[in-house]
Amino acid sequence: MVNCQRCGQVLLAEGTYCSTCNHEMEQQFRVVREFIRNHQGVNLFEITSGTGVAIPVVLQMIKEGRLKIN
Numbered sequence: 001m002v003n004c005q006r007c008g009q010v011l012l013a014e015g016t017y018c019s020t021c022n023h024e025m026e027q028q029f030r031v032v033r034e035f036i037r038n039h040q041g042v043n044l045f046e047i048t049s050g051t052g053v054a055i056p057v058v059l060q061m062i063k064e065g066r067l068k069i070n
């Protein structure tokens with residue numbers, strides 16, 4: 001049995017995250033991406049305080065190559 005790595009819910013299909021978490025993470029990604037687009041040169045702390053998205057979440061997006069900050 002596999003659990004969602006974010007909320008612990010049992011996954012019905014193969015994967016790392018449940019559909020709820022996938023959806024939430026996608027929304028967070030869009031918010032952060034939009035924020036960076038509108039505030040050029042922002043740092044990590046400005047992103048988290050401006051979007052409410054937690055630092056580890058933003059770091060994960062950067063690690064996955066989905067985001068680039070200066």
Ligand SMILES: [Zn+2]
Pocket residue numbers: 004005006007008009017018019020021022
């Ligand atoms: Zn989940």
